[in-house]
Amino acid sequence: MKEYSYVAPASVGECLQILHQTDRAARITAGCTNLLPNLKSNKIPDCVLVDISGLQELKGIQMEGQTIRIGALVTIDQLVHSTEIEQGAAALWQACQRFADPLVRNRATIGGNLANASPAADSVTPLLAMKASVTVESVADGKREIPIESFFVAPGKSVLRCDELITAISFVSEPEMNSCFLKFGLRQAMAISVINVAVALKLTGNRIADIRIALGAVSPVAMRAKQTESFLIGQEISPAVLDKAAELVKSEICPISDLRASKEYRTLMAGVLLRRAIEAVLG
Amino acid sequence: METTIVGKGLPKFDAWPKVKGNIIYADDYSLPGMLYAKVLRSKYPAANILAIDTARAQALPGVHAVLTSADVPRNNLRAKFGQSTDIGAQFEGLYRVLAEKKVRFAGEAIALVAADTEKLAEAALELIDVTYEQLPGVFDPVAALEPGAYCVGDTDTNVVSRFKIRKGDVEAAFQTADVIVENTYRVPYSDHAYLEPESGVAWIDENEVITLRVSTQVIEHFRTIAEVLGLPHNRVRVIGTWVGGGFGGKEDITVESFLALLTWKTRRPVKLTYTREESLVAHGKRHPFQIKHKLGATKDGRLVAAETELIADSGAYIYLSPWVLLYATVNGVGPYNIPNVKIDTVAVLTNNPFSSAFRGFGAVQPNFAYESQIDEVARQLGIDPLTIRQKNCLQQGDELATGVVYDRHVGLSEAAEKAWQALGPKRENTDKNIKIGHGLAIGMMSYGRLTFLHDTSRSYVKIELDGSVLIRCGIPDLGAGQAQALCQIVGEELGVPQERIMIYISDTALTPLAGTSTATRQLYMSGNATLKAVREVKDRLLDKAAMLLGVERDNLRLHNEQIYDKTAPEKQLKLQAVVGRCSADGDEMYSEAQFNAPFTDVPISEMITGHTFADFTFGAYAVAVAVDVETGAVTLEKVVACYDVGRSINILNVEGQIEGGGVTSIGYALTENLVVEQGCLKSHSFAEYLLPTAADVPDIETILIESGSGIGPYGAKGVGEPSGNAMAPAITNAICDAVGARVTQLPATAERVLFTMLSQD
């Protein structure tokens, strides 16, 4: 019989103390949209459930100059209804609208989506494309900022230590960069991404001045397609260039076959979605 | 016939309690001192059980019973699946309560536990030690047919049944064909996915009757449960709850025997509710089929010959496979007038999950094949989808493949035309990545059971002394309005408003047995039984009223709880007054009537000829799809259904059946993929087994034809199961129309569509 225990710290400080001191495995719980299904499937070993859902400190979206700072407990639904996000992070805003279903969006938090470290997580690809950084805190090291690109290490695994708490996600809003998110799922709602793509792009005339491309569910962790990016930077947009980029991106990814799709299909889709995402950004 | 209540879209009487949250479904019920049951299930699809040690589980405080097959009085029965007549071994299967020596599928029940809490019962399961010896098993039905294949059961063959139909000479006829289309089609397992998992509570009443309150389509299983326990039939009572969806998945016994055994052993009330994951492994699935189909036509689009071979995967136990296979056989080449037909079918045991009843019951799988085939013939001949169907589809007086002349109205041509026309012209499309396609498919399916099952139903109608009405009928209501239809029939006949009618259903002790809520039979069977009962009452009532009023009996009409002379409306009596006079004279206004479906003999050979069903329902689907040529994604943009329902008793409920059956088949066509690998289910939950959500389907336009030609009450036909028939091929035909790719395997996921397109380029 599994034995869990529960504690609800009253502040981030208290939470960090708990994480610091507990000799048992601790699991942060907030929106619980991944944790509870996994727990019911007996996938969660005995642990202390550290409930941070009441921590007001982690609930706001703030603009600090050009930086948007999203508290770890901000829900996906709050992001959908945030003008800051709509205006400052189009790809993330679009991703949040395609996230799970409306009821889950009311519970699921951005911090939880990162902590869960799924390679198919819908919020991660836009954050990669926006070069977000993850703020984590611990008693031992205080605050540290981890670039999201180095945050994930394997499916379900991140660099987050068990004494650390994700407190915020931040990124610089770049008005000159336009972004877009595309998801391919097996149905219109409650669908895990077969593949998703986020693109952030700056155009000078008809030339790509800067571009960041992120893909989900095509490698053990969500990834940037840097070779494709370097190929595209400086190029004039043309069908031939887009085709070349679509071919290139296929060579950068290493998808697996699973219940949702084969490796071959994901590979094809990576090219299609990349081209479409760039076209969508260009309008 | 003019009606005032029949046909109206009246709110179902169970709708209000449902929207108020007042219905007490199976798992909502609890009793004091109740224990919680859990089932230990096999980890392996094929294995010998060398030993089961329950000692550690028994010793856990709070555990009250741990049972294995050794504790079951009769663990193996020749199951009749709710049927009361003797139909012979070829149509019966083994019903084994708990696995004995040899495990046949992953998820097969091995042991039962009852404990004080669910958590304790789960803990006890982990303390039962089963020693397995894994066996190779066989997972492909074609391989299972090979000589020397691993034998799933205890006999030396995996063949469950074989049937065939022969008409004319197909070899010679194919010689005369200008076009021959030959393809192999594959349809997958699918799950009923009712939202209410299997559940029930059992207890022993004050008279030592084992009583079960359970979510089931078949309360008649009380007999089998009694036999499992070695008790007389009258010592088991099944009270059916309002069912949270059935679709055939609650047709076989689910939790009943387990509950009965545990309550009998512990003498305590026991509850057993499956988790969703358990539900997915524990109940039967729709049969996967592999279908070879060869269809020949002359240049003018006339079908000359059809030859088909169907292989059904029965999974690990027989259950309803012989019946499903017989349906598939009779439906093998569809509702077409084809002079030369050869059909061969076989159902095969494997170590996969067992297959059994699912809405569509063997009619839906061949429909995918034959409706794809006729579309291919039309494409190759340059004939439009409507014309080819109208040219060849069954007409009144035509002969079915089994040699039976169908002498009732056939609404097929009309249904196909209405659906196709309502679809309209293709929409404008400027997106280069999108191709629009239109698809049409027709279908037929029986309503009412196989005629050799000698089906009967009973219903009881009573007018109380105050003029209010009581119906008792042992009909399980699955949500399709089964009970409501009876209320409208009685209201129509007696001229009594719905709020003055009360109905009691689904209780083997207190309501006349009405047979199973399966096979689209309840409106037909229990509707007719109820109509017969209410008319018997009405006859006596009118005799009395005619006498009291001194008028011609034939001129009497019942309306609004009044009986009046239609030629002299001032001559009238209150219904209540007439009932009162009858009662005073010793004639209670009640009747219990039995309706008997037409009977035929049990088929004694593999060759199927003559009548197998009492009647069929015919219909058509027309759909518009948008196919994304780069991703293969299919968006359904428009759906039109047209069915000849004979006569609708409640139009909202009829439309609801078609819309619901249609969307279930949209799932079958596009998203639902129950993955089984080497006998193990990989689609563990609704996160993997994807039902369509509201956002995945368009509005469905439903066109009803009311030909009045059915054999149900007022000329009604059944529509529950036929309603989904033909949706899947309509969709794949539309895909083919859009992008020229013929998808021969379901579901038509984006990936499958794209790769089919690429392979056919």
Next chain:
Amino acid sequence: MLNAKQEIAIKVLVNGAELKSTVAAESTLLDFLRQQSGIVDVKCGCNKGDCGTCTVVYEGQTVKSCLVLAASANNKEVWTLKGLEDDPLMKKLQASFVRHGAVQCGFCIPGMLVSSRGCLMRNPQPSRSEIREAISGNLCRCTGYQKIVAAVWAVATETPNEGA
């Protein structure tokens, strides 16, 4: 410092009444409602957030109660279908569901009604596709959603006599 407990005493305001109970650390709000409090109008179809039959209003938001930890519901407010029976919008929705034939087996209905109410509270004039999107976390296997959408649409457009 670490005051983690296996059993947690909670007090939840359910349908306007304060319910007290002791819950296991891993119990869900759904477990608490159905199994401990006998509030069975909330259904359990999958227990994993995949079906929506357990939908309730939690702290003003429409959520799946199987995805809420019971312990974290301490001092929170929960409304289920039954608690909303005097809510004017819910009354309209119920009547519309009945009139449109939107109810078949009824097992999805408590959740579907709570979601539909949430939809209209947030967006009183939704399009039909917005309704479909808003209830896309609630599965229904019987109706094909058509009459459910029609019922919600009729309330939104206040034309009670217009059918599907």
